[in-house]
Amino acid sequence: MSEGVGHLPHHGGAEPHEGPPPGLPRQRRGTTPQGYGRYPDFDVLDQVDHWDEVTRRVVLSRLEKIPPIRFFDEREAATLGAFCDTVLAQHSEPRIPVLAMVDAKLHAHQLDGYRYADMPPDGQTWRQVARCLDEEARALRADDFASASQGIRDNVVGRFAEGELAWEGFPVEKAWAVAMRMTLSAFYSHPWAWNEIGFGGPAYPRGFARLGPGQREHWEEPPEFATDPVKDVAERGVEGE
Amino acid sequence: MSTRLATVLRGSRRPPENDSAWLLDPERRGVPGRESMARFAEREEVDMVIVGCGAGGATLAQRLARRGWRIVVLEAGPFWDPDEDWVSDEAGSRHLFWNDPRVIGGSDPVELGKNNSGRGVGGSMVHYAGYVPRFHPSDFEVRSRDGVAADWPISYADLKPHYERVERELPAAGEHWPWGDPHGYPHSPHPVAGGALRAMEGARKIGIEFKVGPVAIANGSFGHRPHCIYRGLCLQGCKVNAKGSPLITHVPDALAHGVEIRDRAQATRIEVDEAGRCTGVTYVVDGVEHHQRAAVVTVAGYSIETPRLLLHSAGPRFPHGLANGNDLVGRGVMVQGAPQVAGRFPEEMRMYKAPPPEICSEQFYETDPARGFVRGFALQTVGPLPIAWAEHVLADGHWGQALREYMRDYNHWYTLGALAELLPRPQNRVTLADESDANGVPVARMDYSQCDNDRANIAAAKQTLHDVLEAAGAQDVLTIDRYAHLVGGCAMSASPEDGVVDSDHRAWEVPNLFVCDGSVMPTQGSANPALTIMALASRLAERLGEGRVRVPGRGTSTSWRKTSNPR
Ligand SMILES: Cc1cc2nc3c(=O)[nH]c(=O)nc-3n(C[C@H](O)[C@H](O)[C@H](O)COP(=O)(O)OP(=O)(O)OC[C@H]3O[C@@H](n4cnc5c(N)ncnc54)[C@H](O)[C@@H]3O)c2cc1C
Ligand code: SF4
Numbered sequence: 001m002s003e004g005v006g007h008l009p010h011h012g013g014a015e016p017h018e019g020p021p022p023g024l025p026r027q028r029r030g031t032t033p034q035g036y037g038r039y040p041d042f043d044v045l046d047q048v049d050h051w052d053e054v055t056r057r058v059v060l061s062r063l064e065k066i067p068p069i070r071f072f073d074e075r076e077a078a079t080l081g082a083f084c085d086t087v088l089a090q091h092s093e094p095r096i097p098v099l100a101m102v103d104a105k106l107h108a109h110q111l112d113g114y115r116y117a118d119m120p121p122d123g124q125t126w127r128q129v130a131r132c133l134d135e136e137a138r139a140l141r142a143d144d145f146a147s148a149s150q151g152i153r154d155n156v157v158g159r160f161a162e163g164e165l166a167w168e169g170f171p172v173e174k175a176w177a178v179a180m181r182m183t184l185s186a187f188y189s190h191p192w193a194w195n196e197i198g199f200g201g202p203a204y205p206r207g208f209a210r211l212g213p214g215q216r217e218h219w220e221e222p223p224e225f226a227t228d229p230v231k232d233v234a235e236r237g238v239e240g241e
Numbered sequence: 242m243s244t245r246l247a248t249v250l251r252g253s254r255r256p257p258e259n260d261s262a263w264l265l266d267p268e269r270r271g272v273p274g275r276e277s278m279a280r281f282a283e284r285e286e287v288d289m290v291i292v293g294c295g296a297g298g299a300t301l302a303q304r305l306a307r308r309g310w311r312i313v314v315l316e317a318g319p320f321w322d323p324d325e326d327w328v329s330d331e332a333g334s335r336h337l338f339w340n341d342p343r344v345i346g347g348s349d350p351v352e353l354g355k356n357n358s359g360r361g362v363g364g365s366m367v368h369y370a371g372y373v374p375r376f377h378p379s380d381f382e383v384r385s386r387d388g389v390a391a392d393w394p395i396s397y398a399d400l401k402p403h404y405e406r407v408e409r410e411l412p413a414a415g416e417h418w419p420w421g422d423p424h425g426y427p428h429s430p431h432p433v434a435g436g437a438l439r440a441m442e443g444a445r446k447i448g449i450e451f452k453v454g455p456v457a458i459a460n461g462s463f464g465h466r467p468h469c470i471y472r473g474l475c476l477q478g479c480k481v482n483a484k485g486s487p488l489i490t491h492v493p494d495a496l497a498h499g500v501e502i503r504d505r506a507q508a509t510r511i512e513v514d515e516a517g518r519c520t521g522v523t524y525v526v527d528g529v530e531h532h533q534r535a536a537v538v539t540v541a542g543y544s545i546e547t548p549r550l551l552l553h554s555a556g557p558r559f560p561h562g563l564a565n566g567n568d569l570v571g572r573g574v575m576v577q578g579a580p581q582v583a584g585r586f587p588e589e590m591r592m593y594k595a596p597p598p599e600i601c602s603e604q605f606y607e608t609d610p611a612r613g614f615v616r617g618f619a620l621q622t623v624g625p626l627p628i629a630w631a632e633h634v635l636a637d638g639h640w641g642q643a644l645r646e647y648m649r650d651y652n653h654w655y656t657l658g659a660l661a662e663l664l665p666r667p668q669n670r671v672t673l674a675d676e677s678d679a680n681g682v683p684v685a686r687m688d689y690s691q692c693d694n695d696r697a698n699i700a701a702a703k704q705t706l707h708d709v710l711e712a713a714g715a716q717d718v719l720t721i722d723r724y725a726h727l728v729g730g731c732a733m734s735a736s737p738e739d740g741v742v743d744s745d746h747r748a749w750e751v752p753n754l755f756v757c758d759g760s761v762m763p764t765q766g767s768a769n770p771a772l773t774i775m776a777l778a779s780r781l782a783e784r785l786g787e788g789r790v791r792v793p794g795r796g797t798s799t800s801w802r803k804t805s806n807p808r
Contacts, residue, residue: 005585005716007646009639014646021642024649038649052480054325058333089642113339113354117346117686154641161640180640184631188648189332197651199627200593202329204480207470211595213435214588223589223652 295364415454
């Protein structure tokens with residue numbers, strides 16, 4: 001089934017929606033965000049003994065206790081946490097603590113080396129995104145973005161992504177770029193996300209030896225496409241779509 | 242040397258006058274010799290201060306030190322120890338980049354940070370991919386041939402011996418190169434991964450030829466540099482010392498010949514006397530200001546920081562900035578259009594393996610009148626890691642569950658990229674912004690807008706990438722528009738009206754001020770720039786060292802005091 005592409009969005013596969021994607025196996029080894037992934041028997045953390053010490057420290061620190069939110073206030077954190085969950089489809093535990101990672105970076109004044117001439121500094125951009133998301137949710141008769149239904153959140157984020165929202169004096173497309181840049185680099189720096197996508201992770205000093213098409217190292221696992229969705233859904237005790 | 246003989250001798254010839262690879266420690270990656278490095282007094286007038294220890298600065302320092310010049314290099318970033326400072330991880334490598342604030346504007350703003358420049362000994366080549374193609378002879382005469390942009394005041398023939406020399410120092414590995422001025426490489430081509438094999442097969446079906454290389458990764462024994470382990474993290478700094486960057490290709494030899502490198506030392510101002518000559522450089526270490534006197538100042542800080550420093554060095558003698566009497570400093574800064582197209586294959590390709598730079602085609606490099614635009618593009622490979630892959634998926638318009646689905650499919654994808662030559666335009670410029678950095682120096686602002694020729698070139702490049710992937714059997718494609726590389730801004734020119742420096746990199750307005758980095762390029766071709774920047778530095782060093790460039794008030798440089806080799 002890996003030969004088919006029916007699971008891909010260009011071919012009618014996953015669209016933004018609630019609940020787990022149909023047919024995706026439950027993770028059997030290690031942790032993945034939301035407990036499913038394409039590589040159910042792969043845990044990149046089994047390989048930590050093969051990583052160099054400096055890299056190991058840096059990567060494993062991402063699994064340690066999450067720092068408290070310090071840059072955003074409570075209200076912003078609620079809105080932006082819901083935003084990160086929506087754009088990453090993190091609708092259930094276990095979640096990668098993306099907003100906490102973003103907050104830590106902004107709190108430490110870590111910059112990315114550029115700012116659009118017509119945009120405020122990144123931290124202010126995030127705050128403004130929080131305000132605007134709440135306003136958009138209220139315009140759709142929710143109390144705020146965080147407490148809005150998944151449908152409303154998807155609606156607002158969908159229009160944000162398409163650049164269809166008009167926010168006074170605030171270029172929406174660039175705001176989307178700034179927010180998504182940080183969100184994605186937080187999520188895909190996390191070993192749980194590597195488990196989900198079957199990424200081999202740090203490979204120093206061991207390196208890779210099997211480079212050809214369809215080849216893998218002895219410790220890499222094949223993807224699993226052949227799960228019977230009906231059985232799998234029943235096993236996981238979740239409703240189908 | 243004939244191609245055949247060069248092939249027989251591949252890898253067995255040691256580069257002349259550069260022992261860097263043999264000075265490295267076989268057991269540790271850090272550069273030996275820092276403890277015993279030369280130290281000059283700030284009040285002493287050294288022969289040259291170089292600002293920036295990257296592609297241009299480090300190469301120039303190594304060459305001139307071999308000729309006895311007393312040189313201090315000021316480098317804003319740290320003196321890296323790859324064992325301790327670098328990680329085998331994408332997000333953990335952000336400290337390699339120039340992350341200080343910069344402002345971007347124009348109708349097509351260029352995102353900077355990790356995409357453009359580095360900070361530290363070795364410069365941006367610490368995290369460059371490692372492609373090292375030469376420019377084509379046509380690149381030096383774009384104005385004469387196509388009626389646009391500019392001609393260089395030098396030709397391909399002027400750089401050719403230096404290309405050959407630097408290729409042996411890096412060393413460059415690849416197949417015999419049929420494009421531009423055909424040439425071979427000192428090291429054999431590396432094995433390529435699955436995706437590159439498929440792409441080459443697909444391309445061949447539609448008449449497009451790819452070659453393996455050229456990359457600055459030794460293939461075979463080369464001094465104390467270990468072999469590549471195909472771990473795919475070249476853009477995060479090579480912890481193995483397999484990929485060549487000035488940190489390991491020129492700095493060790495420079496230290497052994499008496500160069501002092503002061504790291505974490507950010508130049509804030511070039512000082513000038515009443516006669517309009519440079520006297521030295523003011524710089525800041527840990528918030529404390531210092532000053533180094535020098536007979537000659539060379540700026541090699543990259544195409545953004547070099548114009549910034551010149552503009553900020555304005556004073557009574559040069560009210561609009563150093564070397565900026567004609568209002569040309571910072572103008573003509575260029576990036577290459579670098580769209581990437583990824584293709585989905587039934588087999589796992591696992592594009593995180595093998596160095597991202599694998600194969601290249603320069604079949605579309607030259608102007609083709611049938612295409613309706615001038616100049617062209619090159620095709621290469623890129624190998625995005627998960628975060629870069631997520632940016633790619635996002636750019637194709639996906640978020641939420643759709644994004645996660647494409648991410649989960651990562652191992653089935655392979656990514657090609659193009660480098661499209663965009664033309665230099667005077668309104669594309671580096672200027673000083675209203676805000677300042679921690680040292681009180683205004684930050685750089687870079688404005689960028691494309692012209693119609695640029696857009697047509699990028700569109701053609703993107704279409705060709707699609708065609709190759711389709712012919713290779715890709716089941717689905719994802720596209721991202723982006724830029725790569727950044728050169729120009731202090732163009733060399735044949736006359737003072739047309740540029741900032743002359744053919745010897747000397748500022749037209751300041752006789753003892755030189756610029757030696759990517760900013761001197763009047764045009765950029767569709768080749769990656771690092772090799773050419775090093776070759777330019779190598780040529781300048783030869784001319785300065787042999788006294789063919791006169792530095793007024795000092796006689797010819799040959800009369801300068803030669804120190805004996807300290808080791
Ligand atoms: C992701 C990426 C991939 C790339 N891939 C390739 C590739 O495959 N092939 C290729 O040819 N090129 C590649 N490049 C581009 C290449 O690395 C650069 O073009 C080249 O290194 C530029 O050389 P330079 O001498 O102009 O500046 P740099 O090498 O950047 O050196 C400038 C140095 O000056 C220092 N500096 C700046 N201002 C000051 C100051 N005021 N005081 C003190 N020090 C200062 C900086 O810290 C820096 O170390 C890539 C770049 C990036 C970002
Ligand atoms: S792939 Fe090779 S050259 Fe690139 S970082 Fe790894 S060891 Fe170094």
